[in-house]
Amino acid sequence: MRTRRGQYNPKAMNMCNLENNSNVGVKRRKVEVIAGDNQMGCRRKLKMSPEIARKRRDFFDALPDDIVLCILRKLSSTAACPADFISVLVTCKRLNGLGLNPTVICRGSRRMLAVKAKNWSESAHRFLKYCSDTGNVEACFTLGMIRFYCLQNRGSGASLMAKAAIGSHAPALYSLAVIQFNGSGGSKNDKDLRAGVALCARAAFIGHVDALRELGHCLQDGYGVKRNIAEGRRFLIQANARELATVLAANPDAVVPRSWLAWNPARPLGDTSCPLLSDFGCNVPTPAPHPAQQFLSEWFSGRTPGPGLRLCSHSRCGRPETRMHEFRRCSVCGAVNYCSRACQALDWKLRHKMQCAPAERWADGNGVNGGNGNGNNGYGDANALVDDTDGNDEGEGVVNG
Numbered sequence: 001m002r003t004r005r006g007q008y009n010p011k012a013m014n015m016c017n018l019e020n021n022s023n024v025g026v027k028r029r030k031v032e033v034i035a036g037d038n039q040m041g042c043r044r045k046l047k048m049s050p051e052i053a054r055k056r057r058d059f060f061d062a063l064p065d066d067i068v069l070c071i072l073r074k075l076s077s078t079a080a081c082p083a084d085f086i087s088v089l090v091t092c093k094r095l096n097g098l099g100l101n102p103t104v105i106c107r108g109s110r111r112m113l114a115v116k117a118k119n120w121s122e123s124a125h126r127f128l129k130y131c132s133d134t135g136n137v138e139a140c141f142t143l144g145m146i147r148f149y150c151l152q153n154r155g156s157g158a159s160l161m162a163k164a165a166i167g168s169h170a171p172a173l174y175s176l177a178v179i180q181f182n183g184s185g186g187s188k189n190d191k192d193l194r195a196g197v198a199l200c201a202r203a204a205f206i207g208h209v210d211a212l213r214e215l216g217h218c219l220q221d222g223y224g225v226k227r228n229i230a231e232g233r234r235f236l237i238q239a240n241a242r243e244l245a246t247v248l249a250a251n252p253d254a255v256v257p258r259s260w261l262a263w264n265p266a267r268p269l270g271d272t273s274c275p276l277l278s279d280f281g282c283n284v285p286t287p288a289p290h291p292a293q294q295f296l297s298e299w300f301s302g303r304t305p306g307p308g309l310r311l312c313s314h315s316r317c318g319r320p321e322t323r324m325h326e327f328r329r330c331s332v333c334g335a336v337n338y339c340s341r342a343c344q345a346l347d348w349k350l351r352h353k354m355q356c357a358p359a360e361r362w363a364d365g366n367g368v369n370g371g372n373g374n375g376n377n378g379y380g381d382a383n384a385l386v387d388d389t390d391g392n393d394e395g396e397g398v399v400n401g
Helices: 050-055 065-078 082-089 093-099 122-133 137-150 154-166 170-182 193-206 209-221 229-250 291-299 341-350
Strands: 031-036 039-044 328-330 385-387
Touching (some): 065 082, 065 093, 122 137, 137 154, 137 291, 154 170, 193 209, 209 341
16 A cells, blocks of 8 residues: 555455355445454454345334334333333333323323422423323322412312313312312312312212211211211211221232221220221221322422411321411310311321320310310210311311311
């Protein structure tokens, strides 16, 4: 080879028996000399001809879109976390395009849409909005709760929850019932107890345990409905039985502890109560909260809902007040406040039964709380909730109903 200056420098090359590869169908060869340990080797980069490339084509490219969409729909409905679905979207361009198909997104499970509060961003907001636009009721409920309580966009949040409720989403129906009972997002005069009872009845019919328990307490106390103690008691027992059945169905091979069904060995003399007959349910493990409630708990763990506003005392609820003195308080101690009787029942089993003690100011005999000096509210319920008045920070209230 001659250089630009006219010099001739021969260069030795190791062809590595290239004549033996004449029938492979190689279009281009690139030889790279490797030196090491006084040995010479070569590495060839081969580019296959179009005929051979077609024969070695990936079988995934030959699958029809209908089959891939069916697989993605199954994945979105059974995903255990958002990462399970996102890892598929980033695999290739085809899976990304088909994975965002509305027929796939509308089947997404609640765990696939479980956004963490620490990861909340505008892109997460847009993704939930896209999922809700496809008709995913879980996305409608989750985004509705976030907008109503966290972003304080009451109208948009309530409309999204209503959209999920129209799709017979039981948690959305019950959340709207809590909003009606408390008049959330408005004044105390905006409470609609009858609408709350109707929404609870619909959610209980679908199978929501908390709604069934709330409906039983409403009937027992005459709260928003004509008082019927026997019917309310029947609903409470049904809620306890359904709660126990849900736990057993989730763990079919688990050994049922005797404490779930047995009488309390430390019960007072003459007390024949059974966990199935309790107002607060069986002694079963507390169910995992909905991802929307988990988001609320994480969101308000590092920030306050507003001046003078409180969170529901049930640690797994996360709902904040939208105005002062919105939530009802325990009629015995007055130290805790709840957005609903269902949260009171869950928190009672979790921690409050070890902390609740009568307070002097709740047994002063002035008649404002309907107390009779022993923690009862006049209806025989030792742990009823009383309403706070909007103009009194001392929390004088009236018995529900």
